[in-house]
Amino acid sequence: MIKVNGRDREWEKDLTVDLLLKRCKYTFPLIMVKINGKYVPKEKYKDTLIMDGDDVQAIHSIAGG
Amino acid sequence: MFKENKSLKEKEQGHRLLVSFEFEPGKVEKGYTDRRLYINLSENKIEEKPIDLQVKETFTGGRGYGIWYLWDAVSSKTKWNDPENEIIFCTGPICGVTQYSGTGKTHVASISPETGTVNDNNVGGYFAPFLKFSGWDLLEIQGKAKQNVIIFIDGNKGKVSIKEIPGMNSDTYLLIEKLTEKYADDEKDRRNISIISSGRGAENTNLGILNVSWYDVRRKHVRVKQAGRGGTGSVFRDKKILAIVIKYSGVNANSNNVASPELIRKAGERLTKEILTLDHVQNGMREIGTVNLLDHMQNYECLPIHNFKFGSHPDAFKVNSKVWHQRMTQKQAGDSCWIGCALRCSHGVDNFELSTGPLKGEKVLVDGPEYETTAGFAGNCGCFDPDFVLEVSFYCDNYGLDTIGVSTTLAFLMECYENNIINKEITGGLELKFGNTKDALELIHQMAEGRGFGKIAGLGIRQIKKILVEKYGADVKFLQDIGMECKGMEFSEYVTKESLAQQGGYGIANKGPQHDESWLIFMDQINNQIPTFEDKAEALHYFPLFRTWFSIVGLCKLPWNDIEPSDNKQKYHGMEAAKVPEHVENYCWLFEGVTGKHITLEELIQQSEKVHNFQRLFNLRMGFGTREHDAVPYRAVGPVTAEEYESRKELYDQQLREIINFDIKNKTIEEKMKVLRAYREEQYQKLCDAVYKRRGWDSNGVPTLENIKKLKIDFPEIVELVKKYKS
Numbered sequence: 001m002i003k004v005n006g007r008d009r010e011w012e013k014d015l016t017v018d019l020l021l022k023r024c025k026y027t028f029p030l031i032m033v034k035i036n037g038k039y040v041p042k043e044k045y046k047d048t049l050i051m052d053g054d055d056v057q058a059i060h061s062i063a064g065g
Numbered sequence: 066m067f068k069e070n071k072s073l074k075e076k077e078q079g080h081r082l083l084v085s086f087e088f089e090p091g092k093v094e095k096g097y098t099d100r101r102l103y104i105n106l107s108e109n110k111i112e113e114k115p116i117d118l119q120v121k122e123t124f125t126g127g128r129g130y131g132i133w134y135l136w137d138a139v140s141s142k143t144k145w146n147d148p149e150n151e152i153i154f155c156t157g158p159i160c161g162v163t164q165y166s167g168t169g170k171t172h173v174a175s176i177s178p179e180t181g182t183v184n185d186n187n188v189g190g191y192f193a194p195f196l197k198f199s200g201w202d203l204l205e206i207q208g209k210a211k212q213n214v215i216i217f218i219d220g221n222k223g224k225v226s227i228k229e230i231p232g233m234n235s236d237t238y239l240l241i242e243k244l245t246e247k248y249a250d251d252e253k254d255r256r257n258i259s260i261i262s263s264g265r266g267a268e269n270t271n272l273g274i275l276n277v278s279w280y281d282v283r284r285k286h287v288r289v290k291q292a293g294r295g296g297t298g299s300v301f302r303d304k305k306i307l308a309i310v311i312k313y314s315g316v317n318a319n320s321n322n323v324a325s326p327e328l329i330r331k332a333g334e335r336l337t338k339e340i341l342t343l344d345h346v347q348n349g350m351r352e353i354g355t356v357n358l359l360d361h362m363q364n365y366e367c368l369p370i371h372n373f374k375f376g377s378h379p380d381a382f383k384v385n386s387k388v389w390h391q392r393m394t395q396k397q398a399g400d401s402c403w404i405g406c407a408l409r410c411s412h413g414v415d416n417f418e419l420s421t422g423p424l425k426g427e428k429v430l431v432d433g434p435e436y437e438t439t440a441g442f443a444g445n446c447g448c449f450d451p452d453f454v455l456e457v458s459f460y461c462d463n464y465g466l467d468t469i470g471v472s473t474t475l476a477f478l479m480e481c482y483e484n485n486i487i488n489k490e491i492t493g494g495l496e497l498k499f500g501n502t503k504d505a506l507e508l509i510h511q512m513a514e515g516r517g518f519g520k521i522a523g524l525g526i527r528q529i530k531k532i533l534v535e536k537y538g539a540d541v542k543f544l545q546d547i548g549m550e551c552k553g554m555e556f557s558e559y560v561t562k563e564s565l566a567q568q569g570g571y572g573i574a575n576k577g578p579q580h581d582e583s584w585l586i587f588m589d590q591i592n593n594q595i596p597t598f599e600d601k602a603e604a605l606h607y608f609p610l611f612r613t614w615f616s617i618v619g620l621c622k623l624p625w626n627d628i629e630p631s632d633n634k635q636k637y638h639g640m641e642a643a644k645v646p647e648h649v650e651n652y653c654w655l656f657e658g659v660t661g662k663h664i665t666l667e668e669l670i671q672q673s674e675k676v677h678n679f680q681r682l683f684n685l686r687m688g689f690g691t692r693e694h695d696a697v698p699y700r701a702v703g704p705v706t707a708e709e710y711e712s713r714k715e716l717y718d719q720q721l722r723e724i725i726n727f728d729i730k731n732k733t734i735e736e737k738m739k740v741l742r743a744y745r746e747e748q749y750q751k752l753c754d755a756v757y758k759r760r761g762w763d764s765n766g767v768p769t770l771e772n773i774k775k776l777k778i779d780f781p782e783i784v785e786l787v788k789k790y791k792s
Contacts, residue, residue, distance in 0.1 A: 005594075006593045006596070007593060025364040028361045028365075029346060029348065030629065030634075032642075057592075059592050059594070060587040060588075060591050060592055061587070061626060061629055061633070061634065061643070
């Protein structure tokens with residue numbers, strides 16, 4: 001189990017940041033990702049693995065409206 | 066010789082000069098002219114009036130000025146179509162600055178035919194800057210003309226004239242082409258003309274808009290943006306104003322005669338650099354404008370589908386960003402709706418051939434389409450056809466109809482039709498099923514022309530509900546649940562079921578459920594950054610006030626957070642990041658740069674707080690403005706029907722189990738929906754409690770005496786009004 005924006009989510013093997021964003025349908029371009037409080041640059045989304053128990057923040061800019 | 070002939074021709078056509086007025090052309094000092102142009106159409110009177118220093122210090126400008134002078138003009142009994150109702154066009158101190166993006170907004174105040182209370186709009190185009198540079202902070206119009214009139218303001222010569230023009234079609238598209246040609250000296254002079262117009266749809270419905278023009282020199286075409294919500298265009302046409310034409314030449318980098326050009330340059334350079342380097346990887350406003358949001362709303366289950374029943378649809382790809390990128394003409398410098406705006410989001414589709422209506426077969430330039438128009442007609446009405454979206458977008462603008470009000474009303478009628486509440490007998494043969502583009506278009510033409518079922522549809526959802534209950538015996542409770550209006554205004558195009566904060570953002574908004582007061586869906590529903598009532602209340606305190614500030618100083622909201630510094634979310638966290646602090650700093654520089662008054666974020670919020678609370682009190686004076694008027698239909702809060710529940714069963718079942726501790730085993734959908742509804746409705750009331758407390762309002766949503774004293778808006782009539790509600 002991992003946390004994504006404070007909510008529980010099933011963990012899966014080989015889960016990268018890129019894959020998690022796809023699973024969540026987080027398509028908005030203005031997102032900042034942190035894993036356990038550590039910032040992950042966009043260019044590393046495909047290579048950065050999320051481990052079981054990690055606390056992930058995928059913060060969207062407010063924009064819109 | 067040419068002009069004499071034209072004048073003779075006008076006389077033959079029955080054009081008659083009613084009144085003219087001469088004034089000393091503009092003198093702007095640090096963003097203000099400190100005077101207003103007053104016109105009374107019943108009395109053919111034109112006057113110069115001052116703006117009192119106390120009004121300036123209390124209300125700052127723009128919408129603040131507009132609602133104050135409206136308050137002064139009307140009484141608690143004034144209806145939208147009474148002669149004393151005014152329509153006020155406002156400029157703010159930053160309006161017209163050409164070194165910063167998004168400074169061309171005209172702000173409009175009037176009593177609304179939809180809500181019966183004070184309404185405000187903002188719109189791009191060149192009108193407000195030209196008005197200010199001609200020498201006027203405000204244009205205030207009261208009374209009603211007997212026949213159609215054109216008001217012409219020549220800002221360089223210092224002349225205002227009102228001419229009676231009988232028999233002219235009020236629809237925007239052809240009218241503004243003709244008037245731009247008529248009032249410009251030559252092709253080059255067309256850029257110095259801006260026109261406010263509406264159309265026959267505004268005459269025949271409560272959903273009228275105003276179109277505000279500018280001349281696109283690249284396309285050699287007059288363009289328009291829309292002041293959309295609450296039926297301001299209907300007020301305009303009820304006063305028999307065909308058009309207001311303003312002409313001004315001589316805009317320069319310091320037309321505002323600012324206090325500190327250096328501060329403005331610093332803010333402008335910083336923002337422009339961000340836009341030019343980051344927009345294409347952020348929101349793509351320069352490529353397709355606001356419709357970029359459609360894909361995201363679909364992916365986040367917030368795109369309204371079939372009258373807000375659902376949040377996504379498999380056919381949404383037919384109207385997604387990729388489609389509009391191909392349809393919209395790219396790289397048009399003329400897509401800035403005011404000089405100097407680098408975000409230039411006012412895109413258009415050129416040479417679109419109309420297939421219906423009075424201009425069938427014509428090839429036209431369609432403005433947008435914007436996100437709201439596309440989401441409303443494609444998603445909410447289930448008509449996922451880009452040609453349909455373009456056709457309705459064009460005709461709504463041309464007829465002077467609000468695309469949000471019309472699409473939300475149409476979606477409501479479609480659900481009524483599919484539930485046999487209305488049928489072909491009632492609609493005059495129209496089959497108003499979701500997705501029926503042909504009959505949807507026919508209904509819009511009927512609304513514009515005030516014929517057939519269009520006469521009922523044009524009243525807006527609140528009045529339609531009443532007719533369906535009283536005349537056709539419809540279930541009042543069901544209509545209340547699915548009729549997406551609050552305070553009499555139709556919802557704009559976001560699904561709010563999973564965002565309690567946005568439910569409040571719509572419900573507690575002063576003028577009705579329009580997203581320009583707050584948009585908190587990502588912060589609340591997706592980021593989960595404001596989980597408690599207190600967090601949500603703080604967001605519903607700060608963001609509506611921050612957004613109000615744009616309307617009092619003359620700014621567009623989009624360059625605030627539809628672009629942001631690349632390191633914004635690394636430097637700042639939580640709600641602070643959402644404020645985009647460097648852009649807030651730009652605004653403080655801009656305000657000081659123009660007016661010479663140093664301002665902090667706290668002072669900026671205080672400026673807004675006076676105006677925002679005053680508007681709430683204005684609602685109170687008009688018989689609204691209390692808790693019961695902040696109630697939203699249940700469709701905005703949770704699933705009304707079993708079909709909706711089933712569509713997100715897993716989510717709702719989980720909430721019942723884990724949040725409400727309700728044992729769902731062996732329970733019917735109806736039983737589960739009942740428990741979910743009780744919980745969600747209670748949450749909404751608790752949210753109202755928290756927001757009222759944070760805003761300094763009592764439990765009935767009335768600003769407290771302490772609060773209005775603190776804000777220095779404790780004028781005797783305000784105190785008397787508040788005391789009346791206390792007792």
